[in-house]
Amino acid sequence: MxxxxxxxxxxxxxxxxxxxxxxxxxxxxxxxxxxxxxxxxxxxxxxxxKEKFRSTVKFASDAPVTLEDIEGYSISMSSSGLNEDDDYRLVRTDGDIKNRKCIMVIEDDYIVIRPSSMEYNYPTEVPLVQITKETSNILCNYFELVAAQEGNLLAFIKASLRELVIDTPLxxxxxxxxxxxxxxxxxxxxxxxxxxxxxxxxxxxxxxxxxxxxxxxxxxxxxxxxxxxxxxxxxxxxxxxxxxxxxxxxxxxxxxxxxxxxxxxxxxxxxxxxxxxxxxxxxxxxxxxxxxxxxxxxxxxxxxxxxxxxxxxxxxxxxxxxxxxxxxxxxxxxxxxxxxxxxxxxxxxxxxxxxxxxxxxxxxxxxxxxxxxxxxxxxxxxxxxxxxxxxxxxxxxxxxxxxxxxxxxxxxxxxxxxxxxxxxxxxxxxxxxxxxxxx
Missing domain, CATH: 3.40.50 (Rossmann fold)
Known part of the structure; x- marks a missing residue:
């Protein structure tokens, strides 16, 4: 040979x-x-x-569901001009955002949140936070529990993606x-x-x-x-x-x-x-x-x-x-x-x-x-x-x-x-x- x-x-x-x-x-x-x-x-x-940019999803203290911060890791290729010092309120959508399936988005300014177990990793024109399937289920369950409280969905995501998480590579x-x-x-x-x-x-x-x-x-x-x-x-x-x-x-x-x-x-x-x-x-x-x-x-x-x-x-x-x-x-x-x-x-x-x-x-x-x-x-x-x-x-x-x-x-x-x-x-x-x- x-x-x-x-x-x-x-x-x-x-x-x-x-x-x-x-x-x-x-x-x-x-x-x-x-x-x-x-x-x-x-x-x-x-x-x-070795380095991951972390964003954090938080629930308000008086929300029906209380749990520790949920961490997601950004693979976003765009910042879309979001103010990095602000917390943006999460709202759920059942539709597409610019023809991209999503779990939920930020009100007014878009941040797509998607479970990492999805079949495809889509690049997007909007900021994207990749989260685990387990985290996605927790968020979706939260929105179902508070669905009756229209306009009072107390979940927020930090727009800043600058925080670095240093870890030993696998x-x-x-x-x-x-x-x-x-x-x-x-x-x-x-x-x-x-x-x-x-x-x-x-x-x-x-x-x-x-x-x-x-x-x-x-x-x-x-x-x-x-x-x-x-x-x-x-x-x-x-x-x-x-x-x-x-x-x-x-x-x-x-x-x-x-x-x-x-x-x-x-x-x-x-x-x-x-x-x-x-x-x-x-x-x-x-x-x-x-x-x-x-x-x-x-x-x-x-x-x-x-x-x-x-x-x-x-x-x-x-x-x-x-x-x-x-x-x-x-x-x-x-x-x-x-x-x-x-x-x-x-x-x-x-x-x-x-x-x-x-x-x-x-x-x-x-x-x-x-x-x-x-x-x-x-x-x-x-x-x-x-x-x-x-x-x-x-x-x-x-x-x-x-x-x-x-x-x-x-x-x-x-x-x-x-x-x-x-x-x-x-x-x-x-x-x-x-x-x-x-x-």
Whole structure:
């Protein structure tokens, strides 16, 4: 079988051209739902936004129904000139607003409120607040209870949508899960980026919404890994242009500075979100980078698939390998090289953290060693090598149908000034059993 994407992207790598790939929207099939994703490409998963603009629905204190504030999240593309300091009274309508079905609207000035479980996400010319189906039912029940009190429907919505809700992103349910179905020895996806409810331009002659009741608009709101990928692609293009990085250095910078999702139990961990959520600001100052050549990729990966050498010898910005299930002791050794992209002399110290193990081994019993564990770089472009050894006493699976160990190799820069920001180079470690099932 010939993988055209792999061959074309390898040739692009030789010309210092980075190929950024959407991992696909087959997450419902579970593990190994990424079909083809060459290890020299940057593969992007979708996650929810880190920031949401919140609006709040409130009931008056003397209303027949009393409950806590109901929060909705705006995906509006228009403010329609509403006064952001005012509360607007909610009224119910059974009709359409400019041919858009709605639950209820603001009196005089329109704000459409719609449950998020509706089949289609319509872009609108009026402000829109997306709420849960449960919240929608509560609001509709409220209006039914007070229907007899005509003109006294005491529910209000705050027009201001400026309040930000910062939350840890979650991997989108539709986003594919790694590892790649053909090559389970390496980590995919590489990065995550927001890919839910993305607003963008749309051909005005292409209908939107329900095919039975189409309408036309110059914008659309869609979700998918294809909408997360352009965000990463534009960011890494900035790295290549502004920092004059090679393709592999760009991938390294993007992955080792990503915002981590380690505080969430997001099984299958790195196989769901990669190194984390892409952060361009941090990627502009990676400190150190891992680099590899197209010749070495071809040497280890084609045509003989020397995965035993590929996993441990290729200078990748992560450490990934597979181990045999049921083994009473398994060890591996990764060889890596780092290049400094900072001016001046600097020193980094190694830390290794294991967060999750689905094998019958306590995290504290996993043995590891970094040699050397201190790297000193004399200046920009200076290179230093090291080796990471890992030993698993037992590889029997305990929690899932296959074994998995998730962790990080972190290089921390020595700081001389007390107020100097800590610079870290965080490389994922993902070890998994060889019998990763299709789901």
């Amino acid at each position: 010939i993988d055209e994407l792999a061959l074309a992207s390898l040739d692009a790598l030789r010309k210092n051209t980075l190929v950024v790939v959407a991992e696909g929207n087959y997450g419902e099939y579970g593990l190994r739902s990424i079909e083809s994703s060459p290890r020299w490409c940057l593969t992007v998963a979708s996650c929810s936004p 991997v989108s349910e539709f986003s594919g899960r790694g590892p790649c179905s053909f090559f389970t020895e390496f980590m995919k996806p590489d990065l995550s980026a927001p890919g839910e409810h993305v607003a963008g331009c749309w051909p005005i002659d292409v209908p939107l919404g329900n095919p039975k009741v189409p309408y036309f608009f110059e914008y659309n709101v869609l979700s998918g890994t294809s909408f997360a990928t352009p965000l990463v692609a534009s960011g890494v293009a900035t790295l290549i242009v502004e920092k004059n990085f090679t393709v592999s250095a760009t991938i390294s910078a993007a992955m080792t500075t990503a915002d981590k999702l380690h505080d969430k139990d997001l099984f299958p961990y790195e196989f769901a979100y990669g190194a984390g959520v892409f952060n361009l600001e941090k990627a502009m100052r990676p400190g150190l980078v891992y680099e590899e050549t197209a010749d070495n990729f071809e040497k280890y990966c084609y045509p003989h698939r020397n995965f035993d050498k590929f996993c441990f010898n290729l200078n990748l910005p992560y450490c990934s390998a597979t181990f045999p299930s049921g083994s009473q002791g398994w060890d591996c050794k990764f060889y890596r090289k780092l290049r400094s992209v900072e001016k001046g002399r600097c020193t980094y110290f190694a830390k290794v953290k294991f967060r999750v193990a689905t094998i019958k081994v306590p995290l504290g019993s996993i043995e590891f060693k970094v040699v050397p564990d201190t790297l000193t770089f004399e200046g920009e472009n200076d290179e230093q090598s090291f080796a990471l050894s890992i030993y698993l006493p037992n590889t029997d699976s305990s929690r899932y149908s296959f074994g998995l160990v998730s962790g990080s190799l972190i290089w921390v820069k020595e700081t001389e000034e007390a107020d100097e920001a800590e610079l870290v180079v965080d490389s994922p470690i993902i070890l998994s059993s060889r019998n990763i099932p299709y789901q």
